[in-house]
Amino acid sequence: MAELTIGIVQYACGADVDANLQKTMQGIRTTASKGARLVVLQELHRSLYFCQQENTDEFDLAETIPGPTTDQLGALAKELGVVIVASLFERRAAGLYHNTAVVLESDGSIAGIYRKMHIPDDPGYYEKFYFTPGDLGFKPIQTSVGKLGVLVCWDQWFPEGARLMAMAGADMLIYPTAIGWHPDDEAAEQQRQRDAWITIQRSHAVANGLPVISVNRIGHEADPGEGPGALFWGSSFVAGPQGEILWQADTQTETFAVAQIDLDRSEAVRRIWPYLRDRRIDHYSDLTKLYRD
């Protein structure tokens, strides 16, 4: 058994970005003290989810990579000897910003970055205003704990991203996330949405024979405008390579927890479910179209 202990840091962000970073670092310390060697943070953990409105002032939240947050998280990664998957609002140039995941190696260096490829845009989630779609493609990041297939939030709804990471040798799929309910939606709709979110990510584990780690924030965040705000549903989870839930947080509790994955399971599962053997690549070329019309 090649066991790896994963740390999950799920909490409610506030308006004070420094306080959020302190909370993040507290979560990393706590999970490291429980044995975590890889710690996964929620999406855009440094701030409130500012995409509830389109406001040019919010670009002030962005920072370079490397930059002040990667410096602090890198130092902590080195101190604790852990790998950290962080999620930052990246300022690449004036007028060019990305929603970027940064992987910090346990020696404090930056192992690599992933720029969110699929960008959502719907009422309360105006991400296309803030983030240019990533230009780095779907490339896993090599670390001392494995090759990490890091994707971000909206990517989780696209089987293509997960598949391309698996095909490039990812040992696991990782989704920092910020997703919540519209507080006015009825309970049945809220349940369908959360269930769909869990189901689609578990399916990437199944289709690719890989563990999946998904970390989401909690808490209600008010809309700076007229809307009802967003109620982030937490439910961070870890699934094994058959899509089986190995560990899951609830919808509203601050959670600095660890879960185990067994990296040897993928080999065994892919022997009984050898989907990579049977893909019909001779008939897949239309996947590079938007629609077959």
Added chain:
Amino acid sequence: MAELTIGIVQYACGADVDANLQKTMQGIRTTASKGARLVVLQELHRSLYFCQQENTDEFDLAETIPGPTTDQLGALAKELGVVIVASLFERRAAGLYHNTAVVLESDGSIAGIYRKMHIPDDPGYYEKFYFTPGDLGFKPIQTSVGKLGVLVCWDQWFPEGARLMAMAGADMLIYPTAIGWHPDDEAAEQQRQRDAWITIQRSHAVANGLPVISVNRIGHEADPGEGPGALFWGSSFVAGPQGEILWQADTQTETFAVAQIDLDRSEAVRRIWPYLRDRRIDHYSDLTKLYRD
């Protein structure tokens, strides 16, 4: 609401192929009498699941399309005014056989066929011996009840097939299936497998905003050789376009049942979850490779 009533025919096959066909036709009549306008049959419903061993004599089970079974099912489709998705062992030529789904229109004609594209092969499921992988690609079949994205069993594990059907305008995804447990597997493994099977198919609903209909057989079928046979797990189900389970059979009961889907829901769901808008086709070209090495 554009409601469509689906008939599901789940039962245990026996050695007598004529008796199986009578059972199938009884199931079609029963579900039609309950209001079904589209009836979906389980995979290879005309016979026992003969792929438990490699035996050239089993090719005697194959038939042409059109052929005796499509004649009988076509006549029944016309009599009852229903569309039928059947699944047959197709003899295309000497030495060339397919695992083929046939869609019979309510006027008795053949609306179209789909030849199973992804062919499994593992102990007890020696399908690569019997079935040449389909050469028709992933094309939905137009009928009077909608454009049917018909796929077959092993296809259900591949997000690519579901996506290509959705991109070609399918109104729903349909999976005739024959899948079961290895009787010697421990209960936890059996549960993981069935859960994964449900999860991956629900995920195609989610990813594509389409209803999914999956029909599986039940019953234990002895292995003609030395093996413990296969215990088919039934669990036929219908899911809505958010992946929500609308109806599900159990693992062991003969079930001639109906379930409703609302074809207008896909429009509403795709407006709130517009994944087709955001696919990164500029970075998907490697999906036509087997592996990215």
